Amino acid sequence: MPKRHWPLYLSLALFLRLLLMIGLAPSRSHGAPSQTLMDAPRQRTQSPIVTGTSVIGLKYKDGVMLAADTLASYGSLARYKSVERIRPVGESTLLGASGEYSDFQAIMEMLEDQTQEDRNMDDGFKRAPAEVHSYLRAVMYNRRNKMNPLWNYLLIAGVNPRTGGFFLGSVDHIGTAYEDDILATGFGAHLALPILRRRWRADMEEGEARALLEDCMRVLFYRDCRALNRIQIAKATREGVLVSDPYTIETSWSLAAFAQPKAGADTDGSW
């Protein structure tokens, strides 16, 4: 190749360089497509999609009990009819969640990681339910501070493995945390809490406590449009935690209130 053809070689070299640049250049929209071409995926979610309804809980003579149905709704569609909305955390704590089901699954993952770390430490430490409650308060509050809440109303129940004390507490999606002897989330706060407040006693036997919770779940099924009559009951005692298999509660639609509804009559008081 003759040296006197150096302009040609130069131009060819530059042309090749141009081709390489174009071929390997990073795409102009590095990172994200422009907003005008398509909607960027939502990074901060402020409304729930797949939701669970109420969870209710009470302390009784031997421990703490929670109840919830097994429905995850997609708006008004009763989509997933066999989900677990009450799950054990470690050996002494139960967590029940209403609200966005995927956020509950994310929280369970966090707690399972924490439980595994406790196991790995292998130092005999037993995590108390009040500590789980405190941790979840911090998680929920910090997410709300980033304007990206975990949309759940949580009930934490359990028995302190070191002192034997009973614990029942609640944390909501903005980090409001408190404890009480009887608690309920969502519709349960309107329909079940009044029943619980009237009939609860500190020395209830397990059977009594369970019957009271079932009555509340029945009322919720009658009157909450997003409830199901298939429920789970869970209990935490000094012996450990137990979540029952789901079962169907009996309902009676021949009650006068349903068979002869008062709506429409002049003096029924409804509108």
Place this chain on the structure above:
Amino acid sequence: MRRRRRIALVGCCCACVTRATLATYSFSESLTHQLTKLVPDQAPLQGLHHTAAAALPQLSITINGNIPSLKQTNWKEQVSKRADGWQPYEDNGGTVVAVAGPDFVIIGADTRLSVNYNILSRKVTRIHGISGARTFIGTAGCWSDTQGLLKAMQGLVGDYEWQQQHSISTAALARLLSNVLYSRRSFPFYTHNIVAGLDREGAGAVYGYDPVGSFERVKVACVGGGRSLLQPIMDHLAGDQDSSLDRRKPLVSVSCDDALELVKEGFVAAAERDIAIGDEAEILVIDAQGVTRHRLALGTH
């Protein structure tokens, strides 16, 4: 010779064309780069350019402690455009009252936690002791912010007492709370606070706050939902005088028992007329002998 010249001419043309193309390409690249830097608001959120991210308010806290920082939040950008969109706040009710006397201080609050027409709990405590000392912060308003604020305060006071090797004075705690509240000026703690304790000379000191940290030492302070009901009653204790001596060391001149009676009557009156006040009033009397807790039953309706 002619052929050689022709080749040379073609070669130069090619070189010029490619150089021109390259120059245009890299110029437009740098132009885009420039544009992204100049208009950060239009940059897509996901691929937020480094410089644009730096343009957002840097609101991290540089003192020790766990005050929730705002590094990743642009409050204005995230507020829902709908008036009924999600808000991160909730008013959980509560009323706190405090009175400063020559050798005592009284602080009281109700124990009902509510949201709209629901009662969440009948027995929360709104008066919180800070570290081991006899200074208390009473807080009304959003309960989640109350807890976040108190966690931050406990961390900071713990640091202070470890470094200084003595318990924090009421005046120093009052200033600290004001600074913590103001550090969240762009995303406030929705809390109405009162600090109550004894000052260095053993006299009562009461400080009243607004949600962003404006504070003042006063004779009597009321905050929260029942403020408009209780303040006029408590003003009887404050009296009419307000001499310059008063402003530096505001103290009521009634006895501790009289002040306590009026606080109790005030809560009973407020519970009658405000649905968010009720269940129980928890009242603390702090003096040189220590702290005495009184509990006053209010209606559960």
